[in-house]
Amino acid sequence: MMKKTLLFLMFSVLCFAQRTELIRLNQSIKDRNGLARSLTLIDNRADKIIGTIADKKETAEIKFEAEDLKTYFENRFLEDNKKLGNMDVVLMLEELKIYDEQDENKQYPYAKAKIKMSTFLKRSDRYYFINRFSNVIVCDPKRTAHAQRFLATVISDIMTELIKNSYSGVVSGSFIPENEINNYDEYLRNNFKVFLNPELKDGVYTNFKEFLNQRPNSGYSIEKNKKGKVVRLMKGDLQAPLSDMYCYVEEGKVYKLTPVGFEVLQKDAIGFYMYTSRANLFAEAKTGGVFIGAVAGGIVGALIGAAIESGSNSNAGAMHGIGFKSNLESNVYIDSLTGAYVFEK
Structure with missing residues (x-):
């Protein structure tokens, strides 16, 4: 009887087993230029449990390999960086969740990870924004x-x-006081005219920074055909590739170039957005006509390498991206600090 009970208990444990997958920093985080002195983590997640997803007949939970994340990141930085500079880098982990989600009109659920994290340069009690990754990865x-x-x-x-x-990222010009660091996004948005002015200035914007500051590039103009569609971008009297343009504003409306054409940006309390899909935004650029060069190659490093100051439209979200390129349409926001695409589904 005892043997049967033990076998039953072992069978029950096997049936309801849960796998655990650990997040490890397997790659080096070495600063090749030796500029950084330290790396500090601020874990601002409201819920520290990352989540559990289905794995065939089992479930799988994702965790960090260390519970004390602050010490883990600080020690890892010192292990990989023997030559130290004088720059203190701060990584803020704002959201990290994994979950299964069955989207509308889909036959089965998809495993997803929602990630939001930002980096800052810290000098005394002042923080300077460097970069951010905010997105949903679909598997x-x-x-x-x-x-x-x-x-x-x-x-x-x-x-x-x-x-x-x-x-080596370019920092924002405006600093964030230490007592405002947890509210950095709203604090910085108050510096940008695009969120403060009730009306947008018409014209061509060649990068996201120009759009934020509402300074259209007077050296550029657009030309349309008889049907009212934009057919070329002009730099003075010379034709320029459309990929030189981040967006243009006409009669107060924002038109953003994507691989499948121009999309009109809407605005709500969160920011600017368009209703589209990954399949559209990460499509291959057309090889003839107006959309040559609209899409840049995509690797993880390039995806998060965009900075406000870079002036590079290829890094402004029009990349192949990471994960499954779903055709699910939803609101896709423009990151208010980097200009990258932010998916919520």
């Missing part, structure tokens, strides 16, 4: 055997690349 169960392994690896890669890009 297609038909193409990935174990979603938890894929997502844990992607999370690690994104963290690593964000940290490494931040060592």
